Amino acid sequence: MPDPTAAISLRGIHTSYGRRKALDGLDLDVEEGEFFCLLGPSGAGKTTTLKTVAGLEEAQAGTVSLDGTDMTGVEPYDRGVAMCFESYALYPHRSAYDNLASPLRSPRYKLPAAEARERVGAVADLLGIGALLERPVGRLSNGQRQRVALGRVLVRPARAFLLDEPLSHLDAKLRQAMRAELKAIGAVRRTTTLYVTHDSVEALALADRIGVIREGRIVQTGTREEIWHRPYDTFVARSFGRPRINLLPGTVTGDGAFMSADRFFEIPLTSPTAPPVRSVAPGTAVQIGVRPRDLSLGSSALGPGAIELVGSVYITEVLGRATEVTVRLGGQHLSLVVPRADAAGLRPDTPVRLTVRPESLLLFEADDAEGRPGRRITE
Numbered sequence: 435m436p437d438p439t440a441a442i443s444l445r446g447i448h449t450s451y452g453r454r455k456a457l458d459g460l461d462l463d464v465e466e467g468e469f470f471c472l473l474g475p476s477g478a479g480k481t482t483t484l485k486t487v488a489g490l491e492e493a494q495a496g497t498v499s500l501d502g503t504d505m506t507g508v509e510p511y512d513r514g515v516a517m518c519f520e521s522y523a524l525y526p527h528r529s530a531y532d533n534l535a536s537p538l539r540s541p542r543y544k545l546p547a548a549e550a551r552e553r554v555g556a557v558a559d560l561l562g563i564g565a566l567l568e569r570p571v572g573r574l575s576n577g578q579r580q581r582v583a584l585g586r587v588l589v590r591p592a593r594a595f596l597l598d599e600p601l602s603h604l605d606a607k608l609r610q611a612m613r614a615e616l617k618a619i620g621a622v623r624r625t626t627t628l629y630v631t632h633d634s635v636e637a638l639a640l641a642d643r644i645g646v647i648r649e650g651r652i653v654q655t656g657t658r659e660e661i662w663h664r665p666y667d668t669f670v671a672r673s674f675g676r677p678r679i680n681l682l683p684g685t686v687t688g689d690g691a692f693m694s695a696d697r698f699f700e701i702p703l704t705s706p707t708a709p710p711v712r713s714v715a716p717g718t719a720v721q722i723g724v725r726p727r728d729l730s731l732g733s734s735a736l737g738p739g740a741i742e743l744v745g746s747v748y749i750t751e752v753l754g755r756a757t758e759v760t761v762r763l764g765g766q767h768l769s770l771v772v773p774r775a776d777a778a779g780l781r782p783d784t785p786v787r788l789t790v791r792p793e794s795l796l797l798f799e800a801d802d803a804e805g806r807p808g809r810r811i812t813e
C-alpha cells in the first residue's frame with residue numbers, strides 16, 4: 435500500500451528495457467518537505483526512478499503516488515514536479531536570465547513579471563550566478579551552465595524537485611560550496627527534494643534521509659547515523675566512508691569470538707560494550723567490519739577495554755593532515771587513518787599495535803558465492 439502521508443510514494447515498481455531489469459520491485463517513500471538522497475552505483479536504477487516519478491518512464495508494474503494521489507495516467511506536465519537532468523538542455527543564445535525565467539512564463543505558472551523577477555533573482559543569488567544573468571548561456575563555463583540548469587528547476591513553484599546528479603560537472607571546491615547552498619535552499623523552501631547521486635559524501639552532507647539502491651531495489655533507507663552505524667549489509671557499509679570500511683573474512687568460534695580466516699588473530703565479540711550479536715552457530719563464515727578511522731595506533735590510545743591487534747606496516751600514504759596506514763595482519767590487510775604525526779617514522783615492516791573499541795565493530799554474514807552482500811549480524 436502506498437503511504438498516503440508521503441509526498442512521493444513508490445510501490446513495487448518494475449521497469450525493464452528489453453531483457454534488462456532497471457527497477458526490480460522498488461519501494462520508496464519520501465516525506466513532505468524532506469531532502470532525500472538516492473545513492474547507488476552506476477546502473478543501479480537511480481535515473482529510472484526519477485523518470486518514473488516524473489512520469490517520463492512508464493513502469494511495467496507498480497504505483498506512483500504524489501501527496502497520496504495515484505499518478506497512473508497523469509501526464510508529466512500535470513504531476514507538478516520539476517526535474518533537472520544530468521545532461522541539461524538550455525537555450526545557448528539566450529541570456530542566463532531568460533533561461534531561468536522562461537519556465538515561469540509557461541501557461542502553467544503565468545507569474546506576474548515582478549514576482550518572476552524576484553524568484554529568478556533569489557535563486558541566482560543562492561547559486562552564485564547573480565552577476566552572470568545578462569550573459570548568453572553559450573558563453574558560460576560548464577559549471578556555470580550547470581548552475582543555470584539547476585536554477586531553472588528551483589525557480590518553479592513545484593510540489594517536489596527531482597534532481598539527477600546536479601553537481602556532477604562542478605569542480606571539487608564549487609561542489610562543496612554548492613552543497614551548502616542547496617541545503618540552504620532546501621531549508622528555506624521546504625520543498626520535497628529527491629536527489630540522485632553516486633557520491634556518498636554528497637549524500638551524507640545533504641540528506642535528511644538516504645536510500646541506498648542496488649540492482650533496482652532499495653537496500654536500506656535511513657538517516658546518515660542509521661546508515662553509518664547500522665548498515666544493512668556489506669554493500670551499504672562499503673558505500674560510505676573513504677578509505678573504505680575494512681571487511682575481514684573469518685569464522686565465529688565456540689566461545690563467541692571472531693577468528694580470522696587464516697587463524698592469525700582473534701577478536702572477542704562479547705565485551706560488555708560490544709553491540710550484541712545475533713546468535714550464530716560456531717564455525718559460521720562471517721566478516722568483521724572496522725572503519726579505518728575507528729582504529730588507533732599504540733596500545734593505550736583508546737583506554738581500557740579496547741581490543742588490541744598486533745601486525746606490521748605494509749604501506750603508508752599521506753592524505754593531507756592524516757595518514758592512511760595499511761597494516762599486515764597475517765595474510766590480510768587492514769587500513770587505518772591516523773593523525774600524520776602518529777605515523778611519522780613508520781616504515782614497511784615496522785611492528786605496530788592497533789586498538790579498536792569493541793563498540794566500533796560490525797559483524798556481517800559472508801558475501802555469498804553469487805556476490806550477494808552479507809547482512810549485518812550485530813544488532
Ligand SMILES: Nc1ncnc2c1ncn2[C@@H]1O[C@H](COP(=O)(O)OP(=O)(O)OP(=O)(O)O)[C@@H](O)[C@H]1O
Pocket residue numbers: 451454455456474475476477478479480481482483632
Ligand atoms: N533507455 C534505455 N534503454 C536501455 N537500457 C536502459 C535505458 N535506460 C536505462 N537503461 C538500463 O537500466 C539500468 C538502470 O539505469 P539508470 O540510468 O536508471 O541507472 P543509474 O543508477 O541512474 O545509473 P547512472 O548513475 O550511470 O546514471 C541500467 O542497466 C541501464 O543500462
